[in-house]
Amino acid sequence: MYLNIKATKNNTFDAIVVGSGMTGGFAAKELTEKGLNVLMIERGREIKHPQDYDTAMKQPWEVEHRGKVTAHSAEELWANKRFGNLANDESGPFFTNDKDNPYIEKRPFDWIRAYHTGGKSMHWGRQSYRFNKEDFEANAKEGIGIDWPIRYDDLAPWYTYVEKFVGVSGQKEGLDVLPDGHFLPAMPLFAPEVHFKKMMLEKFNRPVTVGRVANLSQPQEWHTKLGRASCQYRNKCVRGCPYGAYYSSLSGAIPAANLTKRLSMLHDTIVAEILYDEQKQRATGVRVINQKTNQVEEYFAKIIFLNAGAMNTAALMLNSKSNRFQNGLGNDSDQVGRNIMDHHLGVGATATVEGFLDEYVYGQRPNALYIPRFRNWGNDKQSYLRGFGYQGGASREGWSRGVNADGFGSDFKQSLTKPGQWTIGFGGFGEVLPNPENRMYLDPTRKDKWGVPMIVFDAAFGENEIAMRKDIMNSAMEMMDAAGFKNIAGYNRPEVHLGLGIHEMGTARMGRDAKTSVLNAFNQVHSVKNVFVTDGAAMTSSSCVNPSITYMALTARAADYAVKALKKREL
Amino acid sequence: MNRRDVIKNVALMLGGAFSAPTLMAMNHWENPTKSYPSGATFSLTQTQRSIVAEIAELILPKTTAPNDVSPGAKDVGVPAFIEMMMKDCYLQPEQLSFMEGLEKMEQVKFLELNDNERKGILKYLEQETKAEMKARQMKQTKMGDNDDHEDIKKVAKGLPFWRLIKELTLLGYFTSEEGIKASFEYVQIPGKVENIKLKPNQKSYAY
Ligand SMILES: Cc1cc2nc3c(=O)[nH]c(=O)nc-3n(C[C@H](O)[C@H](O)[C@H](O)COP(=O)(O)OP(=O)(O)OC[C@H]3O[C@@H](n4cnc5c(N)ncnc54)[C@H](O)[C@@H]3O)c2cc1C
Numbered sequence: 001m002y003l004n005i006k007a008t009k010n011n012t013f014d015a016i017v018v019g020s021g022m023t024g025g026f027a028a029k030e031l032t033e034k035g036l037n038v039l040m041i042e043r044g045r046e047i048k049h050p051q052d053y054d055t056a057m058k059q060p061w062e063v064e065h066r067g068k069v070t071a072h073s074a075e076e077l078w079a080n081k082r083f084g085n086l087a088n089d090e091s092g093p094f095f096t097n098d099k100d101n102p103y104i105e106k107r108p109f110d111w112i113r114a115y116h117t118g119g120k121s122m123h124w125g126r127q128s129y130r131f132n133k134e135d136f137e138a139n140a141k142e143g144i145g146i147d148w149p150i151r152y153d154d155l156a157p158w159y160t161y162v163e164k165f166v167g168v169s170g171q172k173e174g175l176d177v178l179p180d181g182h183f184l185p186a187m188p189l190f191a192p193e194v195h196f197k198k199m200m201l202e203k204f205n206r207p208v209t210v211g212r213v214a215n216l217s218q219p220q221e222w223h224t225k226l227g228r229a230s231c232q233y234r235n236k237c238v239r240g241c242p243y244g245a246y247y248s249s250l251s252g253a254i255p256a257a258n259l260t261k262r263l264s265m266l267h268d269t270i271v272a273e274i275l276y277d278e279q280k281q282r283a284t285g286v287r288v289i290n291q292k293t294n295q296v297e298e299y300f301a302k303i304i305f306l307n308a309g310a311m312n313t314a315a316l317m318l319n320s321k322s323n324r325f326q327n328g329l330g331n332d333s334d335q336v337g338r339n340i341m342d343h344h345l346g347v348g349a350t351a352t353v354e355g356f357l358d359e360y361v362y363g364q365r366p367n368a369l370y371i372p373r374f375r376n377w378g379n380d381k382q383s384y385l386r387g388f389g390y391q392g393g394a395s396r397e398g399w400s401r402g403v404n405a406d407g408f409g410s411d412f413k414q415s416l417t418k419p420g421q422w423t424i425g426f427g428g429f430g431e432v433l434p435n436p437e438n439r440m441y442l443d444p445t446r447k448d449k450w451g452v453p454m455i456v457f458d459a460a461f462g463e464n465e466i467a468m469r470k471d472i473m474n475s476a477m478e479m480m481d482a483a484g485f486k487n488i489a490g491y492n493r494p495e496v497h498l499g500l501g502i503h504e505m506g507t508a509r510m511g512r513d514a515k516t517s518v519l520n521a522f523n524q525v526h527s528v529k530n531v532f533v534t535d536g537a538a539m540t541s542s543s544c545v546n547p548s549i550t551y552m553a554l555t556a557r558a559a560d561y562a563v564k565a566l567k568k569r570e571l
Numbered sequence: 572m573n574r575r576d577v578i579k580n581v582a583l584m585l586g587g588a589f590s591a592p593t594l595m596a597m598n599h600w601e602n603p604t605k606s607y608p609s610g611a612t613f614s615l616t617q618t619q620r621s622i623v624a625e626i627a628e629l630i631l632p633k634t635t636a637p638n639d640v641s642p643g644a645k646d647v648g649v650p651a652f653i654e655m656m657m658k659d660c661y662l663q664p665e666q667l668s669f670m671e672g673l674e675k676m677e678q679v680k681f682l683e684l685n686d687n688e689r690k691g692i693l694k695y696l697e698q699e700t701k702a703e704m705k706a707r708q709m710k711q712t713k714m715g716d717n718d719d720h721e722d723i724k725k726v727a728k729g730l731p732f733w734r735l736i737k738e739l740t741l742l743g744y745f746t747s748e749e750g751i752k753a754s755f756e757y758v759q760i761p762g763k764v765e766n767i768k769l770k771p772n773q774k775s776y777a778y
């Protein structure tokens with residue numbers, strides 16, 4: 001169906017980047033800044049920063065359903081709805097319509113997508129933690145999956161590089177388990193959290209810190225140059241920030257790439273296939289479909305970065321078949337689409353806090369407290385492998401406490417205008433082990449409305465995750481008890497599946513051996529040297545920390561390598 | 572506590588506020604009400620609208636006390652908000668239990684009762700609902716990075732009428748422009764976040 005092939009010359013760039021999200025944006029910035037002409041191709045609609053954040057400045061009463069999800073939206077965004085309120089009036093219009101973009105669940109998979117400029121970087125929680133040394137070594141030590149081809153020290157300078165550009169607010173703690181980074185001033189802990197921190201150190205020797213979050217607590221000159229300003233503490237980031245105060249591809253990477261005047265962008269353009277030249281043993285370009293007009297076109301480049309998000313990147317590789325690669329581009333190892341990992345969540349505890357009634361907070365902190373991993377760390381040894389971190393925090397109850405409380409009438413009404421008691425809650429983010437049987441593949445017959453094969457998910461938590469979840473809940477309750485909190489209630493939501501952590505990864509892993517992995521130590525496809533995969537697909541293990549800052553560090557490192565190799569004419 | 576005990580307790584609390592017809596009507600409480608065809612669109616009669624408005628106003632009444640002058644649920648458009656939300660954001664189970672609740676209010680001739688009797692009915696509903704919510708094992712949970720989430724065990728029957736109307740009254744009122752401005756210190760752009768000491772009688776911030 002090659003309807004329209006313009007002269008090859010017109011559609012040729014130095015590099016093509018597939019996807020404009022967290023990692024695609026960063027790849028485009030790096031490659032353009034290093035002198036390449038880049039075409040970034042985005043399947044979703046264009047969102048202009050900041051004028052298209054049309055819900056950002058709405059007052060509470062201007063949001064029609066006041067934060068609730070309508071039945072219509074719940075039906076259209078059926079997968080997204082599983083996460084909670086993302087499908088509401090404020091952010092729903094920015095997430096992908098699951099009805100129009102269906103996928104198949106052989107086993108349930110909660111897939112949250114945002115097809116538009118910036119991808120999920122527009123909506124992320126901005127929590128940014130480095131992997132630690134152990135995270136890169138555990139697979140090899142424990143005989144799980146395969147070994148990472150890199151170590152912490154390989155990535156450390158790139159973490160610093162990315163943190164500086166992005167702007168991460170955080171507190172240095174000097175911990176091996178949670179390496180410090182390049183931080184902007186930290187946000188405050190609230191009074192009961194300070195108490196909790198002290199108690200945890202005393203009773204368990206467990207450190208607690210304030211979340212490390214990509215919001216500009218103090219913009220630097222390179223941030224303001226891009227039009228980014230200081231955080232105003234409204235905590236309405238999920239609607240898009242009118243001040244560019246939190247990092248996204250839209251507020252940071254794309255403006256930086258645009259400054260070079262070497263970035264071209266296509267929207268509404270689905271990359272359906274990577275074109276492979278059997279003689280040159282290189283990828284030559286991509287075949288795309290316009291999502292509105294169905295028009296097909298081809299674009300060409302010397303190098304191609306795949307940043308469509310881990311699942312879509314793997315799908316794109318699997319859909320790129322040739323004589324040489326009958327099971328999908330770069331898939332000699334049969335690992336493309338396998339080893340799906342995520343972080344499991346929806347498990348933790350809540351409690352009420354007695355006292356601190358003269359303590360209150362002005363402003364809304366777009367952040368939480370963080371309890372770094374303490375399991376299977378140091379002298380701790382559990383029946384399961386790896387560990388988890390907690391995110392959460394304390395706040396004073398607002399009017400909504402009235403919903404479940406007894407009472408009505410004028411006294412009741414007046415009582416709700418005052419802050420209620422303090423409550424605290426935190427939930428775990430647990431590491432998921434790689435397992436080749438946790439996989440996605442392309443359905444042999446069913447296709448989406450553009451004729452691209454549909455993705456089938458066949459993955460689930462294993463024994464290790466299930467055992468860890470029990471501990472996440474119990475340990476949370478134990479810590480709250482030790483801090484003297486009351487009405488402690490643990491939860492372990494049964495309906496959580498892989499995917500709900502929105503940290504899906506692992507489907508084209510890095511490794512030392514082409515027989516068992518897809519990418520080498522520089523995110524280069526072993527068998528197709530001019531294709532790089534630097535989104536979550538590249539991950540060899542998942543750690544328990546939020547992954548995006550790691551994806552960006554890998555991206556910057558791979559881009560540096562790619563451009564050097566290009567200049568040396570190795571590509 | 573069974574239903575009869577609940578009625579007795581509430582009657583005691585109110586010092587015998589129930590009239591004989593009300594008590595009789597409440598004895599028929601559990602009689603099946605009219606069933607609604609599935610897929611029927613949600614719509615209220617004028618009488619039902621009046622009942623919703625009166626209940627909402629009882630939950631959050633207009634107050635003119637010297638230390639608290641603030642509009643009531645009716646002033647800020649809560650009744651219409653409730654109807655819109657029931658229609659747009661709830662599925663059939665909740666819509667049915669909402670209608671069932673309204674039917675019961677019609678059976679006890681809610682609009683003909685005096686203020687005290689109306690409050691008695693609401694107290695009764697409140698106690699009844701409490702028992703039902705307990706059975707649903709409701710839990711507040713935190714999901715994801717900074718997201719509060721309410722976990723309620725799924726049962727075929729919709730959430731009880733009282734819980735629905737109370738939640739929507741509070742939501743509609745405390746997020747309305749007049750409701751927010753009368754109740755809280757509304758700050759659209761805080762500009763900073765910091766620990767502060769609460770002053771006596773200080774209102775909550777709303778953002
Ligand atoms: C609510 C929420 C909270 C989160 N919180 C955090 C957090 O606190 N910390 C953290 O580290 N991470 C967090 N994440 C995860 C984070 O957003 C992702 O890790 C990150 O965005 C992944 O980057 P990516 O580039 O791989 O994918 P994305 O950012 O999703 O971008 C992929 C882009 O590729 C496009 N695309 C897909 N397929 C194609 C195709 N075939 N052709 C062309 N374009 C295509 C998509 O439309 C999209 O724009 C959160 C996510 C969400 C939704």
Ligand code: SF4
Nearest residue numbers: 231232234235237241
């Ligand atoms: S909290 Fe800060 S980053 Fe988030 S939307 Fe408000 S100003 Fe922007």
